[in-house]
Amino acid sequence: MASDFEAALTRFAPPLPLAVALSGGADSTALLIACTRRWPGQVQALHVHHGLQAVADDFERHCRALCHGLQVPLRVARVDARHAAGQSPEEAARQARYAALGALARGAGVTAVALGHHADDQVETMLLALSRGAGLPGLAAMAAQTHRQGLIWLRPLLQVPGAEIRDWLRAQGQGWVEDPSNIDPRYTRNRIRQQLMPTLDAAFPAMRQTFARSAAHAAQAQAVLDEVAVEDLARIGEPPRIAALQTLSRARQAHVLRHWLARLDATGRAARPSSAQLQALLDQIAACRTRGHRIELKVGTGQVRREAEVLRWYNCAPSPPAPRTAGDSGPEA
Template sequence: VDARAAPGDSPEDAARQARYAVFGALRPEPSLPAPVRCVALAHHADDQVETLLLALSRGAGLPGLAAMPARMVRGGVVFHRPLLAVTAAQIRDWLRAQQLPWIEDPSNGDARYTRNRIRAEVLPALERAFGPVHATFARSAAHAAQAQQLLAEVAAGDLAAAGDPPRIAALRQLPRARRANLLRHWLAGQGDAARPSAVQMEALLDQIEACRTRGHRIHLKAGRGAVQRDGEVLRWYNCPPLPKASR
């Protein structure tokens, strides 16, 4: 696949998106009628620790701190990660015992990538200070995942009450934290391109709080698109339209 990143985009994220696109398009032998429904990924315990540390370094919320789930559904395909409790060293030891070769990705040694610096410098330092951290970090990620599941259930209920797209009046009735939770849930449903930064979310919350008149405009960047007021509701546009007066 062509996994080159667009200017300003993460090359790691571009490669990830390209991989999942390929997995989602997989088909079995022509003699079999159904498409591929399940894919097992080889992410292991070291990957999970690195993902959690990356999330912490970026000030991520609960979805980021939950790291990688053992099971997820994407594009109609169920992805499993059966090796999240197994370290990279254990996998290599097993491969040696079975006399099986493997391929080392040459980019794994490239210090330009934060994940590689975590693997080579941060994780060894943590293990020298605290001993093996895989199990304890995995517990923290599991606690974050459980809390995020509860927040998602609350957000789904609030969105059902506010409507989809959400009504501004219904949003204004919610406390700020719960309003933010609903908006993140709603925007996540629009796709990866709609995920707002923390700064964008704060600006949107401020505008909703200030939206007390029919003529109040809302047109704010959110992810790679924009949230805009359309009458009594908010809508997200993948390509930001020109600002217009509210109806």
């Protein structure tokens, strides 16, 4: 009988050629091996060296050795993933990683990147979103397929428990690397993994399936709201006309403004407002009844300003450094 991991890979039908984001951890290692066996000669590996830990060089060496044994081309990028003031280390590393992976994938000439996130990661992501008071986008957690940077990002293992992936690797006699930061209790996700997950697993053994259903419901509801936001944005214009915004309910104003701000850059994060920032902007829109009313509020890493009858957002953050490609290695490396 096929395991959940093997069944997930059987259902996986990505566009080829395919790139696999390879950290060297168990999940990405298993995904790369399985994809390489299924589509020999059609798979490449992408590795991001974050430069944040002394063991980062060991991760890269492991990935190079693995790809050499599999006869898989490997592309490596080195990035500066240090966080800016007011930014979380996890978010800085995540942004740097995806930017680097996108650049590597485009350089490799592929249109799809497979990621090794699994069912436990999905539960942790939902719990992390709840701990931060997230809305539907956060509760929808990670999608099996997303589009950004002109690429398709695929997560074929979201229904597979992490323990099963490790069991599969052990059965193959294949090792992997463990990131020491994954046990650092300073990070909220690690506290969720170490303290909450075992308790939830004992109390609700089916939590991976039920959380996945809840995430799917949240994603479906968000998709409907996004359709409404597209219609509202077409009506109020880009940049938004203040008078047109004022014809909408406050809730719809909030949603269409989030949608507009998310469209302003590639990641949708630089312009992402906090709840307090968005509420302050909504208050100013409601109060804006005279020609001389000034709006100039911090939103995300920039400012929303009133210019005549419309709102504009200006990014005040410096551009992140471009990832450095550390060199490509083909199957002979």
